[in-house]
Amino acid sequence: MCSISPDAHIELGENRIASGGDVCRVCSGAQNSNPARSKSEKEQESMRISEVGEFGLIARIDKGCVNDPSTVVRGIGDDAAVLTVSPGRKLLVCSDMLVEDVHFMRGVAPWTCVGYKAVAVNLSDIAAMGAEPTSCVVSIALPPSATVDSVDGIYAGMKYLLAKYGVNLVGGDIVESSIFAIDVTMLGEASEEEIKYRDGARPGDVLMVTGDLGASAAGLQLLKSGLDCRAWTADSIPSIEEPIEPEDHRTAVIRAHFLPVPRMRESRALAELGTGSVTAMIDVSDGLASEIGHLCDQSGTGAWIAADAVPISEPTRAVAREAGLDPLNWALFGGEDYELLFTVSRGCVGEVVEAFAAAGLSGVAAIGEVTEPSLGRWVVMPGGRRMELTPGGYAHFREGSR
Amino acid sequence: MCSISPDAHIELGENRIASGGDVCRVCSGAQNSNPARSKSEKEQESMRISEVGEFGLIARIDKGCVNDPSTVVRGIGDDAAVLTVSPGRKLLVCSDMLVEDVHFMRGVAPWTCVGYKAVAVNLSDIAAMGAEPTSCVVSIALPPSATVDSVDGIYAGMKYLLAKYGVNLVGGDIVESSIFAIDVTMLGEASEEEIKYRDGARPGDVLMVTGDLGASAAGLQLLKSGLDCRAWTADSIPSIEEPIEPEDHRTAVIRAHFLPVPRMRESRALAELGTGSVTAMIDVSDGLASEIGHLCDQSGTGAWIAADAVPISEPTRAVAREAGLDPLNWALFGGEDYELLFTVSRGCVGEVVEAFAAAGLSGVAAIGEVTEPSLGRWVVMPGGRRMELTPGGYAHFREGSR
The missing domain is CATH 3.90.650.10 (PurM-like C-terminal domain)
Known part of the structure; x- marks a missing residue:
């Protein structure tokens, strides 16, 4: 119906803790690869989002989001993130959305690559302005039947690239949907003459x-x-x-x-x-x-x-x-x-x-x-x-x- | 496939002109109501997005996006928007996504109300921080079979509320999808002691x-x-x-x-x-x-x-x-x-x-x-x-x- 049901609308604001995800080799540089992970962790990853619930899911996202604390007054955890902008610099903002079956196919594109690309296309837009990326917010739409490791993979791919360029993930939204969709809004900075x-x-x-x-x-x-x-x-x-x-x-x-x-x-x-x-x-x-x-x-x-x-x-x-x-x-x-x-x-x-x-x-x-x-x-x-x-x-x- | 096809991925950057939309009474205060509109305009509104094409669609969005030009160095029309942030103020950012069949039902919620609400929930987040909203970017996913007047309605509802509070729409993304989804990222400002x-x-x-x-x-x-x-x-x-x-x-x-x-x-x-x-x-x-x-x-x-x-x-x-x-x-x-x-x-x-x-x-x-x-x-x-x-x-x- 015409309602934002509490379960369908999870703000990143409620995140607290996080655990690592099972990732493909693209992210192996940034992730801990632990072959001795316990069975319960493995089972958790193949669990469906609907089983893990709101807090179980967002708890997996929060870790490793801030790569440059100097600009973040408040990141994930409130109604909005609070950031500083360097004096005299301009603020840049762009947004690109990837949608299942249009920009990627479930089962063809590895989840880490989907997350990586959602961030990469936005970084590229900031680069095309001659600016430096600083922070981003991510809104993600997920089917309740999706597995937890799909979410882990998407965020692992995003965080790999964000860490590489010192960019912060400071907020966003997680909502229920019949298909996957990932919308990244990237913020950047530049002095006027650089743009x-x-x-x-x-x-x-x-x-x-x-x-x-x-x-x-x-x-x-x-x-x-x-x-x-x-x-x-x-x-x-x-x-x-x-x-x-x-x-x-x-x-x-x-x-x-x-x-x-x-x-x-x-x-x-x-x-x-x-x-x-x-x-x-x-x-x-x-x-x-x-x-x-x-x-x-x-x-x-x-x-x-x-x-x-x-x-x-x-x-x-x-x-x-x-x-x-x-x-x-x-x-x-x-x-x-x-x-x-x-x-x-x-x-x-x-x-x-x-x-x-x-x-x-x-x-x-x-x-x-x-x-x-x-x-x-x-x-x-x-x-x-x-x-x-x-x-x-x-x-x-x-x-x-x- | 795993590609951002040119047709499926329309950045607001390419906007140029715009025409009014047919809107419900919620927006009558902000919109021109012209009962003598030509038949061709009416026909255009019931056209499907796939018929209007990339440029026809985005041309309808650009008008009336900037309500406070003083903070916009460059709005819609480039890889990213360029904005000014007042010296000494903090930057706030939040994001909320509305998805068809989860947050609204096609045919139940009027399109203007869907657009209105997508902006309202984000303004509310900025308000909850004690901050003032300044600009937003909107990413929207649309089925090619949707009619042009659905898009006109969504943006009319958004612009009504943005104009009411002097907030700028400075960019975003339009992508193809099997369902409607609207993700608004709202930026705001506040002095540290107000937050x-x-x-x-x-x-x-x-x-x-x-x-x-x-x-x-x-x-x-x-x-x-x-x-x-x-x-x-x-x-x-x-x-x-x-x-x-x-x-x-x-x-x-x-x-x-x-x-x-x-x-x-x-x-x-x-x-x-x-x-x-x-x-x-x-x-x-x-x-x-x-x-x-x-x-x-x-x-x-x-x-x-x-x-x-x-x-x-x-x-x-x-x-x-x-x-x-x-x-x-x-x-x-x-x-x-x-x-x-x-x-x-x-x-x-x-x-x-x-x-x-x-x-x-x-x-x-x-x-x-x-x-x-x-x-x-x-x-x-x-x-x-x-x-x-x-x-x-x-x-x-x-x-x-x-």
Whole structure:
């Protein structure tokens, strides 16, 4: 009925204690792995949420939520969290929700990866502004029939990434639902001159992108094909700290899909370059074509990119070869790469490359140029042929390739 | 699959324009009611979300989101919103999610009321801290088969209440889902000495509560009974500015259930009383018994309340009489009243009553006293009989009365 029933509406405010969860290897770095756990703990994990009850469930969440106590006056435990914001800094806030059967499938995505990704996509949004994440609140909707270890896994994945970047989990809501849904609201801070908007690109600026593109779409392609997926989707995804063997290109793209790395350090390096160097920034969540469209729309410009310059990793190319597909399509239209796309004043490209190299950061590539709006948006193919770039695809590739 | 598909994941960032929605009378004060709307507008409203598409949908949301531009550096339109926080003030943040079939039923709760309530419960949390709400982000999950007017209605209800209290909607997320879910994250501000926590109650303090209790549960009872509900649930709930005739007790409790009034002005009056007067505060979302339990748990105290002193409105009593039920049960265990429960130093009760009277605020009642923890939690019934108070009910009333 039209009521918030007490059982269906559990504020994190009531948390008190917590116990560890059974987690996959992605979080093994941050979690205690104790093979000698008692039988009763094991039994508890396979219990349904409806059996554990309100307080049993929230008691599992509270531990390890505060990674930077200096900004938290009051975290979980009251009607609202109370935080400090550094004097003279701006407050940033963004929100991204993941929903079962739309953003992940029960039984395909490991729970730790679902939690990890719910946080990662929000960190990426803060990174795309040139800001530093500080705290988050998490609202989670859970079916009463779900097991306790699904909740443990989701929060373990979230906490792994929050701890990595010193971000606090300070509150939220837990509600009953027929499906899983996780909504993370991330707060961040930045000084005014560090913040990078989408609307600052100017004709003549150079388009640059961090890391490589298309790997997440390649991973999704493997999952969709159903080919040999179980090997990577159960508990066997290598920790993001673990190197992947060169020949294991499938594992590499599956990991890119399940465990995208938000570009926090790269964002910091760009924010610290000083005003005037980086003129606009956005993260690549819907594919390069879509993000270029947003930058151009909001900056009032056109742009071209060189197909050859778009960074695509060897594992992504290998998966594309096996599937008989063009990996450029994944880079342009796949999305979920969570790399940073940004525009740089023409004279400052060297400065960016040097800053990245000096800090030992992931690769950075110049892929094109911002133009006058009348010139439109184009991909220049090898050999010089120009294809018009639209978020949904471009004419040549549209047929049969997605 | 395990992907955020571009179509399923629409950030509010892409909003540009907006048009009005068809709203029920609750929002008539804040919305333009235009009986001469064109047929094409009407057709558009009954269109399904899947037909309108990403940009058509978000274009309807953007208008009227910023009610206090002074704190918004950048609202909807980028990877994250950028806000200012007043120097020396603390930042407050809370989150509450409403889910279809758990917190509201499609076809029973008018959409404007669903949106209104999603904001109201969060404003109430900020009020319970003695803080002032400033901005919010909204994540909403929508079935593609839903009609556009459902979205218009939800946002109209939210914006009505946000405008009333000068709160900004600065961002969020729109995702595809099999069911409706709305998660609001509310930000607020307060100076350190204004903030009221749950853990400050001390033995000897007086327990006080704003307004009256049990009306929302009475309304829910009417909805559950199925008796004559359509008259109140379609588009006919009187605006919260409209007086209700004394004999219309059913409308009064239905309105209390669908359109709870967050006690923002009362919170302000209490916050301004100065430190030491109000020692602890919480909002009544799960029933008086549950909230007294939270205050006592966190403050390390006991408490008693006088059953006769619990404020219950005449409409609530009338509905209880018709149903043959005791309205005290609704007040103690019903919840969703969103009144403020607070504890006051013994010498300061007069100060509170005077401040409320001077500001023309809703009623305030002293209902009991905070005690040493060893004395437990009790309701003193008329005649002096004492019943132990637990969040789930107390022995005498537990049988057959819920």
